[in-house]
Amino acid sequence: MSIPATVPINGIIEGFYWSAPNQVKGQFKFFSKTQRDQLISSMSEGLNYYFYAPQDTEDHPFTMKLWDSQQAADWSDTVSKASNVSIVMGLRPRWIDSVQTSLQAVKLKLTQFALVGIHYYILCWDDTEGAGTTAQMKLQRDLIKALVLDVTNIELIGIIPAYYSRSQISGTTNAAWGQQISILNQIPSSIRFFVTGLTVVPSSIQTSDIPTLTNRQFIFFDNWIAVDSSTKVTMSWPPNRHSDIYNASASISGSVLNLAFPPERIIHQIYATIQRINNKYSYINSRSAAVYWSQYLLANHFYRSNSSEQLETNLQLAIDNLYETTQAIIQRYPLLSAIFTN
Incomplete structure (x- = not known):
């Protein structure tokens, strides 16, 4: 079940939050089951992981809320159809009051995931108020260590730290960035860190655009097309994506494309990502x-x-x-x- 460090993790991530004022044909927040199933069925050629990690709101932390019977049935159906794609669930523990309380809440969700056939999950602290404080990162570290010990039927493959881009800290070097999240580097080395690079929405992603940390693989979280307006469509191709970010190395484990809403408007960008994964840049044409x-x-x-x-x-x-x-x-x-x- 474990994903070896030598295997690239390249995929797409449903992690963008869509507001009611920007609804499309009355739909907002996140994808429908139909949209999700359509996307998963279209994935191929090295685009092998579908991440579900939408943003919570203060009054509706739905990634931590237990599924009802219909939601469980829907996800079981989606997983059963995803023969060539691994589905990875994202959880947002948000502010941790105590490790034990958060541990029990996460374990309840993980039980549901395992029952429908999901093998992998990530923990997300991006855009969570207070998650980047020293005290909270120590609690996150301890929660992760407890989960790895207590839960063995589903694997924690990565986290999104609060400081997921270099621009979020006052230091201007990757070493300063690494120091800012060094507490989290005390978790097992098999757990990857998701980072966007030098900025939250990077125009360029290079293999050197990662924190200076030892014994850690990073996955690039590519926010290029995650626009926040229903009137905007990203037609241009992302510039300056180094080909090595889609391969596994000592420090890089792959890249995930953060999607826009609705998905049928960005299929050309998914196509371009597939070509970049396979180093077929000449195929990226209109x-x-x-x-x-x-x-x-x-x-x-x-x-x-x-x-x-x-x-x-x-x-x-x-x-x-x-x-x-x-x-x-x-x-x-x-x-x-x-x-x-x-």
């Missing part, structure tokens, strides 16, 4: 991406097959012309209104 995008939309009944040729052409032109607002796309290509109308 025509190939448009064909892949069109196939996804047709397979999931957004369009009928008799529109495939025009659909491919319109998607290609939208990419080529870098139309990055839904209004501009719909005005120029009315056929695309089915996926770009809010």
Whole structure:
């Protein structure tokens, strides 16, 4: 069950929180089961891990809330269909009053995960108020150590620390960043740290953009397309992603792409990620991406097959012309209104 350090962890992460004012066709917060299943079924060629780690709100910490019978059944169905993809659940313990209290709460959720066939989980303290204090990081460390000892039927493969980018600390070096999270480096070395690099939304990701820590692998958390507006679409390709970030090494374990909402608007970016994982950069072009995008939309009944040729052409032109607002796309290509109308 354990993922060896030599095996890359490359995937996509449903971790973006979508507000009610930016709803699309009445939907917000997180993906529907249908959207999630569609995405998972489309993953291939080295894109092998689907992370579910949406943000909590102060009044609704839903990642820690126990599932009801319908939620458990839905996840069991999703897991059963994900034959080529490992689903990784993210939990947000938030502020820890006592290790024992948080330990019991997390263990209850882990029991549900194991029952539906989920083998891996991560703990997330990104964007959690107070999580970066010395006292809280010591409690996080102790909670992680207790979980590793107490729970053996599901594996903790990573954490997102409160300081997940270098820009969040006053120091300007990776050594200062590493010192800021050194308490957490006392947990077992098999647990990976998720970091975005030098900024929260990095324009560049290099293998050198990680904290200076020994005996630790890092996974890059790529926030490039996680836009927070229903009127925005990211058509351009992420610049400056070093090819080695998708491979396993002593310090790198892979990369995950943080998704935007709704997912049908960013299939070209998932396509580009697959090509980068496989070091096929020449395949990252508007025509190939448009064909892949069109196939996804047709397979999931957004369009009928008799529109495939025009659909491919319109998607290609939208990419080529870098139309990055839904209004501009719909005005120029009315056929695309089915996926770009809010």
